Amino acid sequence: MADIRKKKRKQKSPLDGIIKVLAVLCIIVAVVLAGLLVKEMTGESIPEPETRGDIITTDNISTTDAETSAALSEETTEKETTAEETTQEETTQEETTQEETTGEETSQSMLWAEEDRIIVNPEQENWSLVVVNGTRAIPEGYTPELSSVAGTDVLMDSRVAPYYTAMYNAAKKDGITLTPYSGYRSYDRQKRNYNNLTEEYMYKYNLSREDAAIKAATVILPPGTSEHNLGLAMDICNTYDSFKNQKEYKWLTEHAHEYGFILRYTAEKQPQTGIIPEPWHWRFVGVEYAEQIKNSGLCLEEWLTANGIAY
Numbered sequence: 001m002a003d004i005r006k007k008k009r010k011q012k013s014p015l016d017g018i019i020k021v022l023a024v025l026c027i028i029v030a031v032v033l034a035g036l037l038v039k040e041m042t043g044e045s046i047p048e049p050e051t052r053g054d055i056i057t058t059d060n061i062s063t064t065d066a067e068t069s070a071a072l073s074e075e076t077t078e079k080e081t082t083a084e085e086t087t088q089e090e091t092t093q094e095e096t097t098q099e100e101t102t103g104e105e106t107s108q109s110m111l112w113a114e115e116d117r118i119i120v121n122p123e124q125e126n127w128s129l130v131v132v133n134g135t136r137a138i139p140e141g142y143t144p145e146l147s148s149v150a151g152t153d154v155l156m157d158s159r160v161a162p163y164y165t166a167m168y169n170a171a172k173k174d175g176i177t178l179t180p181y182s183g184y185r186s187y188d189r190q191k192r193n194y195n196n197l198t199e200e201y202m203y204k205y206n207l208s209r210e211d212a213a214i215k216a217a218t219v220i221l222p223p224g225t226s227e228h229n230l231g232l233a234m235d236i237c238n239t240y241d242s243f244k245n246q247k248e249y250k251w252l253t254e255h256a257h258e259y260g261f262i263l264r265y266t267a268e269k270q271p272q273t274g275i276i277p278e279p280w281h282w283r284f285v286g287v288e289y290a291e292q293i294k295n296s297g298l299c300l301e302e303w304l305t306a307n308g309i310a311y
């Protein structure tokens, strides 16, 4: 009898071991799950601030929407058109500037208030001098006639594209390549990008839609307020602040006006334009005006006012 019990005990013991191992595993799994739950609740798993890549991804998802034929042709340049508003460095720069200058934040908020925005006519007589900014936008759905520039698939207003190509060719002769980085961008695309970022900010910073929209406007311009929506602007080579140290920038500062282009957004005119310095962003105003505007030292808005030109 004693032998049988002994035998039974011997048979039981490996099972006991497995149960113990299972129990330990259960505890480990429970601890890991609890850890994940805490992480989730403390928000650690919320994605990092948006990067250029994130915005492209979001936008690519949206491109399954029905598009106009003009917007379709722009799809080819989609990858390039992340533009000045979307780089992380600029966001930081923008925020720093706002903190440094007292009152700037208020004027910025007012600048981007949608209800105060004027709808401008992009087909007016002085079409090359049309101003869009935080208080002025083109009508929804406006699409200029478009042409590609310098043998690429990057588009600009057809009336402007030949001037860019001529400038590109002239620079090439001087050993400078003015790579068209980002040209025309459709109103609809601008709207999608802007709305996506607004919604992201509502969630990320727990803001009202209005406040999130104002914050988003410091990174992506609201639809119709970007010169890229007009087809009159080109971001050249890249959208890095360091572009101002490149030989391409130096060439542009010396020659762009000969082809009707001006540097649009400088640090000293940020209070007037509401836009951070953008050495890569060149705006067509026409050969007849570019040199005058450049020599005046005024930004486009100021120059038009000083010359009594309605815009």
Ligand SMILES: [Zn+2]
Pocket (backbone or CB within 6 Å): 083, 084, 228, 233, 234, 235, 280, 281, 282
């Ligand atoms: Zn630009």
